[in-house]
Amino acid sequence: MPELPEVETTRLGISPHLVGQDFRRIDLRDTRLRWPIPDLVADLTGHSVTALSRRAKYLLAEVSGPVHQGTLILHLGMSGSLRIATPDIPLRKHDHAIFALGSGVEMRFHDPRRFGCILWHEGDPADHKLIRDLGPEPLEDDFDTDVLAATCASRSAPIKQVIMDGRVVVGVGNIYACEALHTSGIHPARAASRISKKRLTVLVNEIKKVLQRSITQGGTTLRDFLHEDGSSGYFKQQLTVYDRENKPCRKCGTQIKRMVQAQRSTFYCPKCQR
DNA sequence: AAAACTACCTGAGTGC
């Protein structure tokens, strides 16, 4: 479900409720996520969260206390979400982990498909196996034309697959890959190595713009992405191609087409994108 | 090294 804007929206929503709080009770109701939730997580009762940051689509909660010191690494997979709820609100199906906080509210990890994860890491999370080989953050200055051009030079794969490769740049999922390629006028199936540096500059800027705009709008609610309080994101209205098969291109009026690349749907305008 | 493909899992929607 969530791409970078949705994860960042979640972080912004959760942070004020979580940071500075201690865990009063931790209830692991179903530990069968992508990898099992480690037993140690249940022992973090009495420990506090000192910071909540994000790397790629991973949320990193720094935890310290009398026994343990480390980072909770959370990923929302395809269908995960975090919600803040008061204890009187009934648990929902697929609320797999409940973190009761000192303030009296609960943070609930909800994930129907269980592709997400909750892991524990001691030491610098940047060294964690899942994080250490990731590419630059798309909104940081170190993701620029030179970096993308250097990668693309050796890649014959379709550009869409290259920008969705987390070793190249993180956080660009299926929706925003389609969107950025559309506003850049680049055909998703074009070989990465056959795109001029000038056009890659446009693409880099469009990736940054679409992600930043979506964060500002609270992310994209397509099916089930909701904020920490249950409200939805507003960016869906501004999607220019994603999920718009057979609808008119907002730039030229041509019918938007759908194709399948790497087992994922790609939406594009056959006229605007070359 | 890069590309192609598999696997993990539940729920919503569609067509018969």
Add this chain to the structure above:
DNA sequence: TGCACTCAGGTAGTTT
């Protein structure tokens, strides 16, 4: 109503 089928914001791991 029920069944069979397709599709869905991701990505690690394996094979070619």
